[in-house]
Amino acid sequence: MRLLQLQYFLDVAATQNISQSARNLHLTQPSLSRSIHELEQELGISLFTRNGRSLKINAAGSQLAQVVQTSLTTLQQGINELQQTKQEQAxxxxxxxxxxxxxxxxxxxxxxxxxxxxxxxxxxxxxxxxxxxxxxxxxxxxxxxxxxxxxxxxxxxxxxxxxxxxxxxxxxxxxxxxxxxxxxxxxxxxxxxxxxxxxxxxxxxxxxxxxxxxxxxxxxxxxxxxxxxxxxxxxxxxxxxxxxxxxxxxxxxxxxxxxxxxxxxxxxxxxxxxxxxxxxxxxxxxxxxxx
Missing domain, CATH: 3.40.190.290 (D-Maltodextrin-Binding Protein; domain 2)
Structure with missing residues (x-):
């Protein structure tokens, strides 16, 4: 599980559209789909309900999205504080x-x-x-x-x-x-x-x-x-x-x-x-x- 992979997942969870997220992330649709599929395989659970080319985030996906968003927000706050400390120490x-x-x-x-x-x-x-x-x-x-x-x-x-x-x-x-x-x-x-x-x-x-x-x-x-x-x-x-x-x-x-x-x-x-x-x-x- 990679940080970038989780960021991709959050975008797809928000758009619930692989094509739209691929454009947002400047990726090809196949590579983005593969990244989401690998995340599901690693977790051992589906995060989206698929119907042909359309998909909708399911309960497990919504739960993960909330956890990931909270974690990334905390991480970014830590990075911001570290940069501030670096500037002060400089x-x-x-x-x-x-x-x-x-x-x-x-x-x-x-x-x-x-x-x-x-x-x-x-x-x-x-x-x-x-x-x-x-x-x-x-x-x-x-x-x-x-x-x-x-x-x-x-x-x-x-x-x-x-x-x-x-x-x-x-x-x-x-x-x-x-x-x-x-x-x-x-x-x-x-x-x-x-x-x-x-x-x-x-x-x-x-x-x-x-x-x-x-x-x-x-x-x-x-x-x-x-x-x-x-x-x-x-x-x-x-x-x-x-x-x-x-x-x-x-x-x-x-x-x-x-x-x-x-x-x-x-x-x-x-x-x-x-x-x-x-x-x-x-x-x-x-x-x-x-x-």
Whole structure:
């Protein structure tokens, strides 16, 4: 029993005329008659009373016609709802983040201006997140294997000290070695890729190092630095709108510490006009940061 066969049956049930239905369905009369006959054979019951070339739907045919019409109406409603869902989902672009960042509010505001027709959905990459949760683009500090990786930003990581509480040995310097840095307490963010990069770099150059204080609030970190509690690391571009009054920034020497931020797309996803428009908006936003 085929869906098309049932649609043919409904037309014949309505016209009770093979010739008329054949014209309606753009079929030959023999092929339409054969389709109705095969349906009756499969069901094991006649659906029409025949008298020569004329036919009239019988009780069994009327019962089947009612069931088929209800079923096809329900099916069409389901298809319509599925198409509506597809259209709605096409306007949603999901961005995955390694960790929270102060860039996000500004980026979202910018995307609302350049792609107002698209709804941005954010998910955060982490142990609590379903790793199979689909996404369109991901912000990452590492180029992802098996993905399309677009470089958004390369920035230097500075080390911040209080200008008022600055050690005399640091006053005239513009850059510091890892050995000089580890003499002071490190105020660190909560675990994230940036913290991992900084600690790995300093430990590689100088050995054991543990943060003295940890907090997720950047304003608190800078407040502690101003008070002379210790020093912190600070990305040059991706922590915008920070109050750096009373703060002196140093580069790491002999090699400045830098990190890259990528926009990555799973190769298993198919780019759409919406996802491409969002990616273009993201690149424009990051380009403005670097001016």
């Amino acid at each position: 306007q949603i672009v999901t961005l995955r983040l390694e960790s929270s960042t102060t860039l996000i509010p500004g980026l979202l505001t910018y995307l609302q201006q350049v792609v107002p027709q698209v709804t941005i959905h954010l998910v955060q990459h982490g142990p609590e997140t379903n790793q199979l949760l689909p996404y369109d683009w991901e912000f990452s500090t590492q180029a992802r294997k098996g993905q399309e990786n677009q470089l958004l930003l390369e920035e230097e990581i500075y080390f911040a000290f209080s200008t008022e509480k600055l050690a005399v040995t640091l006053a005239d310097k513009k850059s510091l070695t890892a050995a000089e840095l580890v003499q002071f307490p490190l105020i660190a963010t909560e675990p994230n890729p940036l913290r991992d990069l900084v600690l790995h770099t300093l430990r590689t150059q100088q050995g054991a190092l543990q943060p003295e204080f940890t907090t997720g609030d950047r304003a608190t970190i800078l407040g502690m630095v101003r008070a002379g509690v210790g020093y912190c690391y600070l990305p040059s571009l991706s922590w915008p709108d920070l109050d750096l009054q009373g703060i002196k920034l140093y580069s790491l020497t002999p090699q400045p510490l830098t990190r890259k931020i990528y926009l990555s797309r799973p190769l298993t996803t198919i780019p759409t006009a919406q996802t491409q428009a969002v990616a273009q908006g993201i690149h424009q936003y990051f380009a403005q940061l670097q001016k």
